[in-house]
Amino acid sequence: MNFLxxxxxxxxxxxxxxxxxxxxxxxxxxxLNIDSETEIISLCEGNTPLILxxxxxxxxxxxxxxxxxxxxxxxxxxxxxxxxMTMAVTKAIASGxxxxxxxxxGNTSAAAAAYTACARSLGYHDAKCVVLVPDGYIALGKxxxxxxxxxxxxxxxxxxxxALNIVRELADKHPIALVNSVNPDRIEGQKTAxxxxxDQLNGFAPNILCIPVGNAGNISAxxxxxxxxxxxGVSKTxxxxxGFQAAGAAPIVLGKPVENPETIATAIRIGNPASxxxxxxxxxxxxxxxxxxTDEEIIEAYKLIHSAQGICxxxxxxxxxxxxxxxxxxxxxxxxxxxxxxxxxxxxxxxxTAIDSSQFSPIKTEASxxxxxxxxxx
Ligand code: F0G
Numbered sequence: 220m221n222f223l224x225x226x227x228x229x230x231x232x233x234x235x236x237x238x239x240x241x242x243x244x245x246x247x248x249x250x251l252n253i254d255s256e257t258e259i260i261s262l263c264e265g266n267t268p269l270i271l272x273x274x275x276x277x278x279x280x281x282x283x284x285x286x287x288x289x290x291x292x293x294x295x296x297x298x299x300x301x302x303x304m305t306m307a308v309t310k311a312i313a314s315g316x317x318x319x320x321x322x323x324x325g326n327t328s329a330a331a332a333a334y335t336a337c338a339r340s341l342g343y344h345d346a347k348c349v350v351l352v353p354d355g356y357i358a359l360g361k362x363x364x365x366x367x368x369x370x371x372x373x374x375x376x377x378x379x380x381x382a383l384n385i386v387r388e389l390a391d392k393h394p395i396a397l398v399n400s401v402n403p404d405r406i407e408g409q410k411t412a413x414x415x416x417x418d419q420l421n422g423f424a425p426n427i428l429c430i431p432v433g434n435a436g437n438i439s440a441x442x443x444x445x446x447x448x449x450x451x452g453v454s455k456t457x458x459x460x461x462g463f464q465a466a467g468a469a470p471i472v473l474g475k476p477v478e479n480p481e482t483i484a485t486a487i488r489i490g491n492p493a494s495x496x497x498x499x500x501x502x503x504x505x506x507x508x509x510x511x512x513t514d515e516e517i518i519e520a521y522k523l524i525h526s527a528q529g530i531c532x533x534x535x536x537x538x539x540x541x542x543x544x545x546x547x548x549x550x551x552x553x554x555x556x557x558x559x560x561x562x563x564x565x566x567x568x569x570x571x572t573a574i575d576s577s578q579f580s581p582i583k584t585e586a587s588x589x590x591x592x593x594x595x596x597x
Contacts (some may be wrong), residue, residue, distance in 0.1 A: 240266040242536050243411040250414060250447060251306070257347055260309045260338050264301035265411055267293040274527035277559065278520075279547035285557045286543070288524075289416055292532055292565030296364060297508055299437060299563050300330035301414060304401060306408030308334035311396035312343055317350045318395045322375075322382035324433065324486045325361030326564050328497040332368035338594060339369075349395075351375050351382040356485050358533065360568035362502070365421040378480065381490045397494055400436025401493045407435055416559055417454040424449070424458040426556040431538035431563055432462040432471065432509065433487035433591055434481070435498035440502035441561075448549025458559075460507035463542030465535075469511035471495060483514045483572065486535035486564060508551075518576050520544060524562070525573075531566035539563075 231502050240246065243265030245247045246254060250568050269287045276284040291299035308331070311319060321331045328350035330567075335348035348370035352362065356378070383399060390397035400406060417424050424445050430438050438460060442545035448454040466473055468488050470478030477490035492498065512520075521534050539560040546552060566573060584590040 229464045242304055242305060243251075243408065244309065245415055247411045250356035250451070252517060253306070253309070257309060257313045257339065260334055260341065262295040262301065262333065262337055264294045264305055265415065267291055267412075267415070267463060269416065269513055269559070270438045270530065272528050272530075272560075275543065276521060278527075278544050279552065281547060281552060281554045284547075284554055285334050287559045288528075288530055289412065289559050290530060290532075290563060291412070291563050292536070296326075296329045296333040297360075297565035297568055298326040298330065299409065299561070300326045301333070302411055303405030303408040303436070304330040304334045304398065304441070307331075307396070307398040307402050307404040310340055311398065311405045312338050314347065314396075316396040317343065317347060318343045318392060318393075319346070319398045320350070320386050320390055320395045322351045322356075323380055323422045324379050324488060325352065325357040325365075325568065326486060327360050327399060328357075328370065328372070329364035329568075330367070332365045332370035335370065336368045340522070347371070348390045349373065351386055353378050353382060353488075356487060356488060359558075359571060378551040379489050380476075380480075380522060381425040383434075383493065393468045393494070394556065395568060399493070400434055400440075406436060406440045406443060409440030410444030412561070413441045414448055414453075417448050418444070420557065422453065422454045422455055423557075424454050426456075426553070427461055427507075427543075428458040428560060429461045429463065429539040429543045429560040430537050431484070431487055431561070432464045432498060433468075433472065433489045433492065433535065435462075435492035435494035436442035437506065437561075438501055439494045439497035442497075442505060444508045445505075451546045457505065460505040461546065462502060462540060463515065463538045464511045466511040466513045471498060471509050482517075482568055484533075485569075486533060487538065501532070505559045506526050508546070509541055510546065512538050512545055516541040516545060521572075522576060525566065529564060533560040533564040534572050536562040536564050536566075560568065569584070587589070
């Protein structure tokens with residue numbers, strides 16, 4: 220079968236599967252490093268919505284701008300990490316490994332724990348997951364996920380960078396699968412988000428992709444995906460990659476590691492990203508940029524995304540939108556551009572930040588129509 224036949228077949232498979240999405244490995248198998256014999260560990264991740272956002276366009280000061288949200292919070296464990304994790308756990312199980320380990324600011328650990336549970340459901344009863352998280356710096360929902368999915372949680376008295384060093388060393392010395400994004404299988408799975416964006420835009424990449432940057436795996440994966448789709452002739456264009464770090468955790472912007480990273484966006488509270496050089500290459504090759512946004516800018520965008528657009532994301536995700544608003548107010552955006560902002564994780568993971576950052580507080584009344592009417596000044 221030639222390349223075009225394959226392409227046609229996989230496209231047909233994708234379009235005819237909208238009612239029953241088969242998970243991203245099955246949907247994009249032709250573009251991924253996986254053979255047909257391997258048993259897939261999948262929770263039907265991927266196929267997340269691309270949502271047009273007039274509210275963000277307006278906040279950019281360019282009302283006609285086409286800004287879309289790639290809403291990765293719609294994945295099974297509530298973040299983009301599921302894309303990499305279906306691949307990483309699939310490959311780990313196939314190679315005979317049964318213990319998954321990762322360091323995490325919360326989402327990787329939730330996804331690793333979920334896919335390990337999924338492996339158990341397929342008969343790998345001895346599959347186990349161990350997650351190292353920075354003690355006190357992980358959103359409650361993410362901690363709850365790791366626990367309830369049945370992983371062993373270790374709270375480390377240190378930050379993500381220190382935890383990552385520990386798990387790398389452990390995985391070097393023991394037969395354990397390291398499922399952080401330093402594992403190339405993770406990047407392979409995460410590439411599919413770029414494929415989906417091009418499919419959703421009818422065979423074109425956006426002009427600009429805005430994305431939060433923490434450990435820098437995702438920006439690297441998106442760029443690899445856009446390049447591959449372009450080189451295979453599936454997408455006619457490639458985007459400029461715009462990465463945004465939190466100002467208190469912006470090593471790539473500063474050009475040096477940050478020893479004590481600090482930001483309200485705990486998911487990207489990282490001072491020495493593992494995929495630093497790949498991220499820099501993505502920005503350079505795509506004629507993009509990497510910039511930082513303050514916690515105030517992140518929270519402003521976070522509130523806007525919820526109250527003016529109706530999408531629920533976590534603070535780190537809002538860095539992509541905060542960054543777009545920042546650079547468009549600096550006049551760096553062509554008003555004709557099509558832009559995609561990646562919202563990487565679901566807001567329900569971090570209800571505390573939602574409550575703390577909101578100026579609205581509930582009104583308490585007695586349970587009668589009169590009391591409610593009075594409270595509403597009706
Ligand atoms: N957004 C969210 C919600 C994240 O959880 C992360 C990373 C990022 C953005 C940044 O992506 O690291 O590929 O540059 N979270 C990791 C974790 C570090 O452990 O869950 P990145």
